[in-house]
Amino acid sequence: MTCPPDDAGTKGGLGDALGQDLDASRRGAASYQGSSSYEDGVGASDNLFRRTGRVCIEVLSELGAMAYLAGRSIAALFPPRVEWQGLIISMHRFGVQSMPLVIATAFLTGVVVLLLAAVYVRAYGATQLVGWAAGYATFRELGPVLIALMFSGRVGSKNTAELAAMKLTEQIDALRALAIDPYAYLVIPRLVAMALVLFALTLMGNLFAIVGAATTGELLLDVSYHTFWNSFAENVRLADLLHGLFKAVVFGIAIGIVSCRCGLSARGGATGVGRAVNRSVVSSALAIFVLDYLITYLLP
Amino acid sequence: MNPKQEQLGPNHRFLAAVGASTMAPFWVAGAIVLLLPRALVGLKERGWPAREVLRQAYSAGNRSVLLVAVTLASVGMILVYHGGLQAQRVLGDMSPVGPAFIQILLREFGPTIVGLMVAARVGGGIAAEIGSMVVTEQIDALRMNAADPIRFLVTPRLIAVFLTTMALTVFGCAVAVASGAVTANVLFGVPHQSFLNLSMTEPGDLITGLIKAAAYGVYVPLAASWAGLSAGIGSEGVGRATTSGVVVGSLGIIVLSSVIGAVTFAFGL
Numbered sequence: 302m303t304c305p306p307d308d309a310g311t312k313g314g315l316g317d318a319l320g321q322d323l324d325a326s327r328r329g330a331a332s333y334q335g336s337s338s339y340e341d342g343v344g345a346s347d348n349l350f351r352r353t354g355r356v357c358i359e360v361l362s363e364l365g366a367m368a369y370l371a372g373r374s375i376a377a378l379f380p381p382r383v384e385w386q387g388l389i390i391s392m393h394r395f396g397v398q399s400m401p402l403v404i405a406t407a408f409l410t411g412v413v414v415l416l417l418a419a420v421y422v423r424a425y426g427a428t429q430l431v432g433w434a435a436g437y438a439t440f441r442e443l444g445p446v447l448i449a450l451m452f453s454g455r456v457g458s459k460n461t462a463e464l465a466a467m468k469l470t471e472q473i474d475a476l477r478a479l480a481i482d483p484y485a486y487l488v489i490p491r492l493v494a495m496a497l498v499l500f501a502l503t504l505m506g507n508l509f510a511i512v513g514a515a516t517t518g519e520l521l522l523d524v525s526y527h528t529f530w531n532s533f534a535e536n537v538r539l540a541d542l543l544h545g546l547f548k549a550v551v552f553g554i555a556i557g558i559v560s561c562r563c564g565l566s567a568r569g570g571a572t573g574v575g576r577a578v579n580r581s582v583v584s585s586a587l588a589i590f591v592l593d594y595l596i597t598y599l600l601p
Numbered sequence: 602m603n604p605k606q607e608q609l610g611p612n613h614r615f616l617a618a619v620g621a622s623t624m625a626p627f628w629v630a631g632a633i634v635l636l637l638p639r640a641l642v643g644l645k646e647r648g649w650p651a652r653e654v655l656r657q658a659y660s661a662g663n664r665s666v667l668l669v670a671v672t673l674a675s676v677g678m679i680l681v682y683h684g685g686l687q688a689q690r691v692l693g694d695m696s697p698v699g700p701a702f703i704q705i706l707l708r709e710f711g712p713t714i715v716g717l718m719v720a721a722r723v724g725g726g727i728a729a730e731i732g733s734m735v736v737t738e739q740i741d742a743l744r745m746n747a748a749d750p751i752r753f754l755v756t757p758r759l760i761a762v763f764l765t766t767m768a769l770t771v772f773g774c775a776v777a778v779a780s781g782a783v784t785a786n787v788l789f790g791v792p793h794q795s796f797l798n799l800s801m802t803e804p805g806d807l808i809t810g811l812i813k814a815a816a817y818g819v820y821v822p823l824a825a826s827w828a829g830l831s832a833g834i835g836s837e838g839v840g841r842a843t844t845s846g847v848v849v850g851s852l853g854i855i856v857l858s859s860v861i862g863a864v865t866f867a868f869g870l
Contacts, residue, residue: 402852405852405855406855409856412859413713413855413859416709417708417862438683442683450717458844458847459840462839462841465836469836470836572737572839574837574839574843575730575842577840578729578844582721582843582847583668586718591671594675597683598682
């Protein structure tokens with residue numbers, strides 16, 4: 302969930318008052334650190350406590366920056382004026398273009414789930430439970446999480462790359478010079494589009510996961526489609542599906558916030574874009590797993 | 602993709618587009634597979650690039666430890682939470698939760714989740730690094746100095762990521778088992794002695810897991826290097842290369858996971 306800064310001391314963020322404060326605190330946190338480039342080893346003056354403290358401060362300042370971004374975006378929603386064009390273009394690019402990837406991922410997820418159940422079917426002959434196990438596992442956990450991971454890899458990182466390129470070519474500054482709020486114009490459509498699109502993709506992916514699981518059962522385990530469907534329809538509840546879809550919306554918003562933040566805080570030329578994209582994917586993955594645990598635990 | 606596409610009618614153009622997008626995954630897979638012998642030949646010619654391997658292993662391995670620990674700890678907690686709830690509801694007996702969790706973790710979730718994290722963190726890093734070298738013409742400079750970029754860049758990353766993926770998988774499984782044991786104890790009152798029980802784990806599960814980890818360890822650096830080496834122009838090119846490194850890496854992991862799972866199942870492992 303963190304985007305550790307690459308070059309301490311240079312100005313980052315969107316350049317707002319709070320953004321500069323964050324950068325100042327980061328300068329303070331990083332002033333006793335030699336350099337933090339990707340390859341450098343541990344410096345001589347760099348002991349465990351300093352590093353721990355620095356990591357904590359970086360994590361907190363990044364979390365703060367993301368909260369700030371989310372707050373500014375929500376503030377930009379009032380009065381509600383949505384950039385319809387931007388929203389629809391974003392939804393098309395995020396959603397329609399990642400459908401093949403999501404279908405492939407979901408189908409293979411179903412295959413994997415059934416292969417895991419296969420061990421138990423072979424050991425105990427529990428064919429009546431296969432459909433339930435596949436449906437429960439994919440609807441609640443594997444479907445939303447794996448689809449969100451692929452989504453963050455494809456859509457989140459694409460979004461980061463785009464915003465980082467805009468930031469580095471000073472297009473964000475140009476927007477602000479034209480009195481266009483970059484949050485309302487760039488961030489809001491992307492956040493809303495990601496939440497809606499991930500919801501839809503997860504719903505569709507669930508279908509393909511069940512198809513994949515049923516096909517594997519028929520071909521590899523001699524569990525007929527009929528048995529699979531009976532076990533699935535009798536035991537899987539609507540609550541399981543809704544639980545997973547709620548997760549998908551939360552993951553979509555999280556991926557949106559993380560990828561926008563990492564893109565807008567990019568710096569340092571072509572290398573900076575690559576690094577921002579990498580940070581965005583890693584932070585989204587962390588956010589997905591941590592949020593997944595929290596939702597699983599807190600929600601019935 | 603096809604220069605002749607301009608001359609085709611609308612129906613043919615549609616067919617050409619369908620064909621091209623069907624072929625694309627195979628082209629990519631072929632290009633990635635072809636990188637493997639080219640990277641290994643460099644090893645035979647010039648020996649073991651020990652220094653560079655260590656450097657890459659540090660940046661790929663040591664710097665992913667925290668990510669893998671946090672992720673696998675959540676995976677362990679989630680799996681045990683679900684397993685415990687189901688056991689409570691259906692069986693009323695908590696003793697199979699631990700053995701079943703360890704079996705499934707070693708066979709599937711440990712290697713695959715670690716592999717996905719390596720693809721995002723390390724694969725994305727490699728694609729970004731090599732991609733920005735391509736964009737700033739450092740690859741051309743290498744070639745001009747008669748240094749084979751594949752031997753120079755891909756070989757050490759391949760060895761380093763292979764070794765660190767295996768190590769991270771072992772570490773990640775240990776973290777997940779520990780967090781699962783704590784979760785089972787705190788939420789369901791399962792004692793550690795009955796949780797840490799290998800009665801359901803068979804050698805086949807361990808072998809399947811290790812084959813998966815090894816396959817991901819070879820595949821991820823190759824896919825990321827391919828994505829980096831085929832980067833386009835400018836900072837957008839680097840962004841796109843990083844994206845495709847992550848996407849091709851993670852999708853390949855899910856494909857490999859189901860293929861290896863099906864094959865080992867068919868062999869009765």
